[in-house]
Amino acid sequence: MTTPATPGPTVGELGEHAVIDVITRAAPSALNGDDAAVLFHASPNSRAVATTDTLVEGRHFRHDWSTPEEIGQKAVLQNFADIEAMGARAIACLLAISTPTSMPVSFFARLAAGIDSRVKQYSAELVGGDVTSGNQLVITVTALGSLGGSLPSLNLDRARPDQRLVAHGRLGWSAAGWALLECFGRAGVPAQFEPLVRAHCAPELTPGRGVVARATGASAMTDNSDGLIVDAGTIARRSGVAIDLDRDAIAPDALLVEAGDLLGVDPWHWVLSGGEDHTLLATTAYDPPSGFRTIGAVQRGAGVTLDGVEPAYQEGWVSF
Amino acid sequence: MTTPATPGPTVGELGEHAVIDVITRAAPSALNGDDAAVLFHASPNSRAVATTDTLVEGRHFRHDWSTPEEIGQKAVLQNFADIEAMGARAIACLLAISTPTSMPVSFFARLAAGIDSRVKQYSAELVGGDVTSGNQLVITVTALGSLGGSLPSLNLDRARPDQRLVAHGRLGWSAAGWALLECFGRAGVPAQFEPLVRAHCAPELTPGRGVVARATGASAMTDNSDGLIVDAGTIARRSGVAIDLDRDAIAPDALLVEAGDLLGVDPWHWVLSGGEDHTLLATTAYDPPSGFRTIGAVQRGAGVTLDGVEPAYQEGWVSF
Structure with a gap:
């Protein structure tokens, strides 16, 4: 302690x-x-x-x-x-x-x-x-x-085939921040990685994005608290559908790649398994709501794939 | 532990x-x-x-x-x-x-x-x-x-002079139960005192009494979680009034007297200082609501008295 x-x-x-x-x-x-x-x-x-x-x-x-x-x-x-x-x-x-x-x-x-x-x-x-x-x-x-209003809430079991999977927020930043803290301690983390550390210690989520998603036709939604594959998998399982993630849309950004190089970690691990980003994941038949981007597709079937194949990292995130 | x-x-x-x-x-x-x-x-x-x-x-x-x-x-x-x-x-x-x-x-x-x-x-x-x-x-x-409805909630600061103080529930039973457990352990408490032990371990409150009090004109209400003197004192202080308790109305019942005799404790201590009974204490200008009885009067002034004099026990209840 x-x-x-x-x-x-x-x-x-x-x-x-x-x-x-x-x-x-x-x-x-x-x-x-x-x-x-x-x-x-x-x-x-x-x-x-x-x-x-x-x-x-x-x-x-x-x-x-x-x-x-x-x-x-x-x-x-x-x-x-x-x-x-x-x-x-x-x-x-x-x-x-x-x-x-x-x-x-x-x-x-x-x-x-x-x-x-x-x-x-x-x-x-x-x-x-x-x-x-x-x-x-x-x-x-x-x-x-x-x-408010009479629209249903956005539940885990309301994804439907032929919808797109959309996201609002970063993927993997909190897990990368945790890995950097584990290695260097707060004072020792190189300054350029402060955004990753902040994402772990004090995550942000723009107020109102969930309300916007509901108002514009999203049907299922969750936040990635346990890890992208785990949380998308929960929607897939509860809705009786498959979800295929788009590799290009979720590829690690430059900061994650740099942190991965420093720590000798594949940054895809943080993107696919890292939780606690509190990024909103929603499914919708329409264009992505304002602030969201498309990161995958809902299909008939079961499970979560990455460009049609099984993801390299599937387990959820357990900090400490 | x-x-x-x-x-x-x-x-x-x-x-x-x-x-x-x-x-x-x-x-x-x-x-x-x-x-x-x-x-x-x-x-x-x-x-x-x-x-x-x-x-x-x-x-x-x-x-x-x-x-x-x-x-x-x-x-x-x-x-x-x-x-x-x-x-x-x-x-x-x-x-x-x-x-x-x-x-x-x-x-x-x-x-x-x-x-x-x-x-x-x-x-x-x-x-x-x-x-x-x-x-x-x-x-x-x-x-x-x-x-429900447009009546105000029953707050700590809404007691007014010339109201009566009414109560729904026992006073001192939980504290007496605690004292018996402390002395005998659960298995050793004499069978006739089981109601006191239950009052401590699994207190009861008839659902809906608070709603009835609000519907019939009570203005202030709390439950005695910290002790009668302390909780009545909180209403008095927050409302800027005095409360005088009626000695006859709150006198220890036969079971409390018997437990007090066994443990060598003045049962008034449990009545005045014992908390966790979750008995409702309300003030009203009208007859006591169904299920409530009158136990005192709200007056101009400050503090809590018992038949006009300072109570023998005033501190709140701290279990363990």
Whole structure:
């Protein structure tokens, strides 16, 4: 286990209420502070969408690799990506923390600042939470979204033959960033690779791309949290179709090739197996929605291929 | 740390997906299994309500005191009580688990059975979750509710002078149960005190009492999770009023007196300081709503008194 580089008194010294104070000061919300948060009035026909994801210290993040702000940004983004992947709009999140009493309270002020910056990017709010003590830092974010109108949500089982597979976001950058951190540590990674490191420590996803995909006729969608082959494979299996990826469309970019050369790793491994990019993968019978590009085709059959042949790397991504 | 008395292969042997499998089999929902859960269409004018609470092994529960089913029931109920305390109706929950790999998978089947029994009692559903590995068992439940119609939610800051304080549920039973467990262990507690032990290990709250209180004119509400004096004090402070409790109305019942005699404890300590009963405390200018009884009066001023004098026990409840 690593320890955060934030100074000052600990949770044990100031108590759990001090943690709640610094969080609500860094990420204020008028909806927070009662037994439960009451969200905005639902618009006509809208449905609520909910998802939850946990980050465990040592397993999903390391204090010597990620700043507290980045951990907060990632905790929010990985949940909001799941909301976007349904074609919905993120509107709120809740934060449950279990922390060793030895953690500096200032860590949580910076964690909450990262959460606040990410939720603000989505015009959302941190509306509630819970802080308790435990042996290990465990951060659980629950995200709530709104699915407007009467179109169905974009589910894993709605891909159909003759659709195209489209993507919004990078492929393999998070995994390459992880490999660089593993080799060099945060301070030692050559400067030109900072975008890859950032993609791992604080992934980004432009708000609203999932809503656009749903509005323009996409039927199935997910985000690549486990790896391109695994996540495309989940859509294929749940929809009863095959997916053929276009080699040219997903070929490693110059930065991935350079990082691969440095580490002696085939960058296709990061593209095909790397997860946590939170890139949106959707299927549609129409032109790619704004911000998306075509990366493959949905066909009759089963499984995932690359230009018609079995991909060299198929396993999913397991960080740590 | 204690270990659960459930047999069979562990999370490390079968993997985290085995945990998801046993949970979704014990608590099935058609809304579960995609990137996020899409809830029911909102009724006109309704608002979503959300809250989250964490149970940490060794801090909030012990395997030698509570069955896995009871832990699941408590994890749901403490969240649903916060939904009820807003005057809302619980409709769904999500479950995030961080678990040591040494935990038997069968533990989670029984935990989920407990969750399922409690959510069914509320006509709600477990609609999603996340399972990851960590050093300690940490169970985070997020509850979602629906607040119908245009009446305001019942908040901590809406008590007004000349209202009465009303309660639905027992006072002090959970704390008495905890004290008995601490002294005798689960197997050693004399049989007549089983209701107190159950109140601690698997608290109950009749579904819908919060909705009834809101519909019949209550203005402020909370549940006594931290202790009667502390929770009534929170309403008093946030509302800028005083609350005077009626000694006769909250006097320890025969079972608490008997347990107090056995343990050499003044049962008033459990009534005034004991938390985790999840009894609803509301203020209203009208007759007590169905299921509630009057236990005090809201007055001009500040603080909480008992028949006009300072209570003998004021601190909140800290289990473990």
